[in-house]
Amino acid sequence: MEETKTTNSNLISLPHNFLAEQGILSILLTNPSLIKNCLSNLSINSFYHDSNKLIYETICELSETNSLINLTTIITKLQDRGILKKIGGIDKIVKLINRFENFLDLDEYIKIVNENYLRRLIIDLGKQIIIWSYATPFNLEEIISKIEDSIFNIKQQKVSKKFYSAAEIVDDIFNEIKDKNNKTTNLGYLTSFQDLDSIVQGFQKSDLIIIAGRPSMGKTAFSLNLAKNIIEKYKIPLIIFSLEMSRQQIIYRFISTESKINNNRLKSRKMISSEWSSLTKAMKTISELPIFIDDNPNLTLIDIRTKIKKIFLEKNQNGIIIIDYLQLMKLNFKLENRVQEISYLTRNLKIIAKEFNIPIILLSQLSRNVESRVNKRPMLSDLRESGCIVPLQKRPSVNFASWNLVNIIPTNMVNNPFDFKGIKPTYLITFQNGVKIQLTANHKILSKNGWIKTYQITSGTEIYSLVKETNIHFQSKYKYNKVSSIEYQGIYSVYDKTIPIFHNYIFNNIILHNSIEQDADIVIMIYREDYYQEKQLNSQITEFIVAKHRNGPVGTAKLVFTPSTTTFSNL
Incomplete structure (x- = not known):
């Protein structure tokens, strides 16, 4: 007879499939060679019925100790644990072994059991949300944060169940290489800065790119320049999370770059008639680009994930993200020190980049220590919190x-x-x-x-x-x-x-x-000689030092900087 479970509040059982659970156990007991692969795809908690859960747990224990698994060893182990009677006795195990199941159905049974388990987790989360909502110690932001984290954890459990064989991955890589050779697709987003693209080969999807420099070195200007190049070339949306500049200031930067009119003259409205024509064209061009700006100074990881989902869902297309800048970001909870907070932020931003399959450009300040050296070209150890x-x-x-x-x-x-x-x-x-x-x-x-x-x-x-x-x-x-x-x-x-x-x-x-920023795929450091040498104020050459490149070479690219319009261009 099928076992049943009830909730505390009513007699309706939670989502489960008794036959699928029994089918898995039968296949594993009669085909022990399949157990190793099953362990990584199916957790003990995925089983709903206690007896099935205890049997699977025992199978896992025997497998982990490389013990022989058959009728005798499984019954002996259950007896040693004192749970043989609880699972239904020897008859239960005998029935499982004598039950005919096609081992080819194992993956389908695992899928059914895992989906029911995730449904139960969602139901439990619903109950927990009710409790959190009534709990006065939690403010609304904390509740939303808890809900977001819980949903993300459930989603991660579903994603982590999927494994890929070498053959599947090789096929994907072959198709990517073939498509790239035929120029039908791009594996990365080229920045249109030739020196830089020759080193990084464009920004790959799921990359976390850190652009670092001292204040006023040109981090924001550079990130806006390359992002504009990318969205114009690939027709994808851009989301800018600005914790320092207002949305109006950012749009002023874009218009200045597009119109070639000095930013200060734009703001003071002191322009000649020909410049008004350029301004009109520039404003029309910028307004048609899929640029979205969030200038909330209290930006959190939850805000980033929520707004990425909203915008990319509306556009039905993934794009590129800029965050300006790392050291101004906050957490909804406290860690022991700022170093741990920065580490937590970069790790989760890398997870977001991978989750949405998008490049995230993260701006970061460099430590003041660079100022104390004779050679002021930055190194990886100059990143804040190194x-x-x-x-x-x-x-x-x-x-x-x-x-x-x-x-x-x-x-x-x-x-x-x-x-x-x-x-x-x-x-x-x-x-x-x-x-x-x-x-x-x-x-x-x-x-x-x-x-x-x-x-x-x-x-x-x-x-x-x-x-x-x-x-x-x-x-x-x-x-x-x-x-x-x-x-x-x-x-x-x-x-x-x-x-x-x-x-x-x-x-x-x-x-x-060496204190490398462990979560970044690419680290680009900006260096301008005229920033430190007054004699060379007219030198507009800016060095972009690719100090870390997880999937390729490092090196230095050089671009020309035009301060009046905060524009970078090829040398």
Whole structure:
């Protein structure tokens, strides 16, 4: 007889399919080789009926320990767990094994069970929304934020169930290459800036592109220029989230660029008759472009996702996003420090870019530390909230090397000096073997669980430590070293080093990272010599340093900047 469940409030059972659940169990018990693939597509919670859930949980446990799965082992395991009687006894297992099911139907059964599970989650969310709505401690923004996050999590569960074989992916790539060769489609959006496009090959869909520079270096002007080029060329919508400039100021920029009329003259209305004609044409052109501007200074991730959905749904077409700029964005909740907030924001913006399959251009300030150097060309470590180290002796390092997970390549310390990065808050990490290292809050360090930042370290965290320098395999040169304590030390002068290829180095036998913006696919840094050298005020050459390019080369592109109309053009 089919088992039933009831809700607390009524006798109507939640969405489920008893036969599909039984079909899955029958196929797995009679075809154990299918279990491994099933584990990644079907969670234990997907089962609605308790007995089926317990049987599947037991199958998973046996599979994870590589145990033999048959009638004897499954019954023994159920007995050991004390749940054999609860699931219906030996007869239940025998009936499942004797039940005839075509193993080719497994994927369809899994789909049915997962869809019912997601429906139950939606029903639970509906109940939770009612509770949140009545709860006075929550304001409306917090409730909407919770609802958005919950819906996104449900959606992610559905997306994560889909796996692709190598054959499927190869087919997709072949079609993309063939289409590109035939020039029928574009894999990325070209900026029309030839030097830049030769390096980045256009902005790819799902890319997070960070454009960084000091204030007044031209970040906003450049992003508006390239975005206008893209939407004119590809006829796609542009959404600008501006936390600093008003929507009127942005449109003034567009009109000035299009009409070639000085922005200040536009605002003061001091124009000659011929310029009025150019202004009219420019305003008509800009008004016809699919540009949408949100100048809400309290922008949140929820606002971004909601407005992207609304505009792209109305236009029935995805486009491109500009956010100006990262350091002004806010969260609806508090994290321990601003470093964690920035990390959370960039990670979620990358998720949004991937979710909607769009490029997101994110503007970011560079640290003031660049001003303290003789060579003021920016580096990755100049990004705001980048990590640095404090030397515990006079020399920044006595054991310095770049590495690539296979061989350590010793590097002479004299030829690779550390760069001063300013004065920042620091933390002292002490290991159980007595080794100490002092880092800023977000400098990355190699742990047993991969790269983590200083603020993520706790007592007991296991960190990779160099045993000795040899040329044998990486695994035998390092061991785990546990952290005994981490303490705030105050503000110190800090240093860092850029390793262009491996982005890693060894300091006090600990493997540190180069503080790269981990979520960005492309990082472009803007440098103008005339910004620092008064003698070269007439030099309009601007360097665009592609400091990080996840899928291609790095390099420097040069463009001509026209300050009067804030326009960039090919050299």
